Amino acid sequence: MRPFITRYPAFLAGSAEFRDIQEALDPELLELWAARDSAQAQLCVETASWGLRYWERTLGLPAEAGKDLEARRSRVRSRLMGADVSTVSLVESVAEIYAGLPAKVEEHAERFWVDIFFDEAGGLPRDLEGLVEALREILPAHLGWGFQFLLELGGSLRIGGAFGTQAALPVPEVPDEMKWMDTLRTGGVLALVSVLPVPERN
Numbered sequence: 026m027r028p029f030i031t032r033y034p035a036f037l038a039g040s041a042e043f044r045d046i047q048e049a050l051d052p053e054l055l056e057l058w059a060a061r062d063s064a065q066a067q068l069c070v071e072t073a074s075w076g077l078r079y080w081e082r083t084l085g086l087p088a089e090a091g092k093d094l095e096a097r098r099s100r101v102r103s104r105l106m107g108a109d110v111s112t113v114s115l116v117e118s119v120a121e122i123y124a125g126l127p128a129k130v131e132e133h134a135e136r137f138w139v140d141i142f143f144d145e146a147g148g149l150p151r152d153l154e155g156l157v158e159a160l161r162e163i164l165p166a167h168l169g170w171g172f173q174f175l176l177e178l179g180g181s182l183r184i185g186g187a188f189g190t191q192a193a194l195p196v197p198e199v200p201d202e203m204k205w206m207d208t209l210r211t212g213g214v215l216a217l218v219s220v221l222p223v224p225e226r227n
Contacts, residue, residue, distance in 0.1 A: 029054060070101050077101065096152045099123045103159040111163050116141070119159050124150030139170040149174060 030038050030047045037043050067076025077097050078088045084104045089097060103119045113130045120128035120141050129142040143150060150156060153172075160170055 070098055070105070073098065073101075093152075096155050099152060099155055100159065103163070106163075111165060115163065116160070119163060120150075120156060123152045123156035123159060125152075126150060137168055139164065139168055140173060141170060142173045 029051055030044060033043075033047075063075075066072040066074070067079070070077075070080060073080060074094060077094070078090065080086075080101045081088045081097070084101060086100055086104060099122045102122050106115060106118060113132060116130045116139065117128050120130070120143075124143055126143045131140040131142065132138075133140065150172075164170065
């Protein structure tokens, strides 16, 4: 913002006394302008900060002063939208507000279930806990819901542990009263097996 002294006619700016007075008033005027801009910002949910408590009070939401501003704004926007009938587009809009990701909703009316897909590889939703609370408010009580994410994992993926070998050793046939196993299996990196002789059938 340009100094206020430049807004006056040149003959006033040439006065040392007028310039001193104006320089003393400048900080106060700048603070007033900043306060005006801040008050105007509270009238819009997207830019509100200290004024969010008034939005929350008006909509019957608990004020959470220590919570992240974006999460609080999401709750207010969701409550403002939640006055409508719960449609697929409404649920998608609310999910996108909280998640910060594109969302797609699939209905399964026969199972009374709704699936919410976040199919962009952008990681987990930003405020999953807030989204759950919002869905409880806008979805009918008889509907259940679930989330599905597509995540891209960086680096290598290791499955399992050490590799080993397994051997199947046949055991000669023996009378039923002596038969305790058909096959002896051993496994591991190293395996030592000793097979005891089994008496032959008479």
